Amino acid sequence: MNGATAHALELVYSALVDYADIVAAEDGTGEVLLRPKPTWPHGAQGLCERLIDHDGATCRATAEGARLRFPSTAAREQFLRRWLRMLDHGPYALDHEDPFPSRRGPEPSRTVMRTVDLVARDSAAAPIKRLHFETMALEDAWRRLFAREIDLLPLLPGYYRSRFTDIRSVELLEIPVSEQISLMFNTRHPHWSDVRARRELAAFIDVRAVAALACGSPDCAVTRPGRVERPTAPTLPPHIIIWVLEDRTSTVTAARVISYWLRRASGGTTTVDVVTASLEELNGLTYHSGDGSAREHDLVLLPLGILGQVSFGSVAGRVSAYTGYDAPSFLEAVAAADEDRLRAVFEDEVPVLPLYESRQFAAVDQRFCGGQPQRLTSWKWIADLRPCARSPSELQR
Structure with a gap:
């Protein structure tokens, strides 16, 4: 798959706000309470174990939920200001990542992932056990997709659609415009x-x-x-x-x-x-x-x-x-x-x-079915892909 970016890690991490209410404790302790929502299956202890980037807080499970105690008031305020907190709770776990710096001038301005490898948490139930994401030049990506060396280009600008004319081995999935x-x-x-x-x-x-x-x-x-x-x-x-x-x-x-x-x-x-x-x-x-x-x-x-x-x-x-x-x-x-x-x-x-x-689409080898992008910024739909039950005669080259 092409595009080893932060989007791939959505398959590993989930937003804390999707699974817990974040509130200040009302007992004067200065702690923060993470109250599990019905969508969270692992209880308060699971929140403590899977919370990512907690600003140095210690976490303990209680009947109310997971309680966070911070080393300072500043750390607590920082935690409350940042709504995007993550849980290690996606359908895949991070197996390996290979970063390389992208430089502008003498100092690196950001880090880009060359490759990211994910492995299914529940290997028995997952239709695809492993996912490999790789950053590459777009021209290389076309060639490798058409040669079936890779299976998916998850995000492409709409003006590239013409390149897929009469390419019957690739399915194009529309991404809703947002x-x-x-x-x-x-x-x-x-x-x-x-x-x-x-x-x-x-x-x-x-x-x-x-x-x-x-x-x-x-x-x-x-x-x-x-x-x-x-x-x-x-x-x-x-x-x-x-x-x-x-x-x-x-x-x-x-x-x-x-x-x-x-x-x-x-x-x-x-x-x-x-x-x-x-x-x-x-x-x-x-x-x-x-x-x-x-x-x-x-x-x-x-x-x-x-x-x-x-x-x-x-x-x-x-x-x-x-x-x-x-x-x-x-x-x-x-x-x-x-x-x-x-x-x-x-x-x-x-x-x-x-x-x-900003019209975008995904290109998927027709050997795979399922999965439908829901929004531009999310690749979670990739977890729904599965090998198609098609006969060899149905697979067009």
Whole structure:
């Protein structure tokens, strides 16, 4: 299987919040109580034994649940602030992982897994006993899948679909759309702090043309209600910097298309730089340099969850983090957790411009059946795959 990433470890670890309520103990001890939900089969002692990353707490099982005692108040507060706590409770156990550093500059910025090997916890019941995930170049992945050297590509951009035309040995599984590739304005930049400049650029960008090139079809485009006609030449600053995720080929394509349009629209008076970066580097962006220097970035092209399909907080938090937008209308909508008001802010004030849907699919060798992706960020469905009961004549090459 291709893609030895953190998604593979979803088959090993489960979210604590899915199996336990996390509450502060009410007896004045300062402890945290993990109260098992009916979905948790292993009781309080099982929570203690399988909890991952507990900030140095000791855990003991009681009739109420698992009680955590922390070495300090700071450790306790840190535990309560981070909702994503994990349990070693997936259908597979980690057998081996082989990391290698991905470097940008003199210091490693992140760690990527070259390979991950998992083994079924219940080998008697599991239809597939072992899973091997491997990171490889996409061109190698195509070749090895078609040669049946690997069995699954779990996450592929929609514009690669044409490569599978007439390949009858591979089944394609649709992944429900839950995010849109969106252009986020640095609203603390002197030029883009003006809503008129944001509206003008939003009207100028032909989202269907971007979608056709970056997604593979103009039908992927996100159309805006009451969208005005494109102006011939938007007002632009002399230098524009667009940041984009390095591991998203479609977003890099979209950024380069927009860059070309902006340079052409300016008649050569505006220079546009497209900078690829890891998510860690994007998280470290500074919104306003204070002196209006050319190093100050203008736009960020990133996936953004669709309101109503992902958590409200994840959408609002990402927009706030990458745009620096703090208009009262936005803050009030966020405080009220009001999806309709937030959509209205996006459409009218344009701190963010959705461009096209992030359509993805999985490619599975037809020798395997079962398994259906439920969302873009989860590979848990791989645990439901099983060898098909097909005759050799049914297996197409």
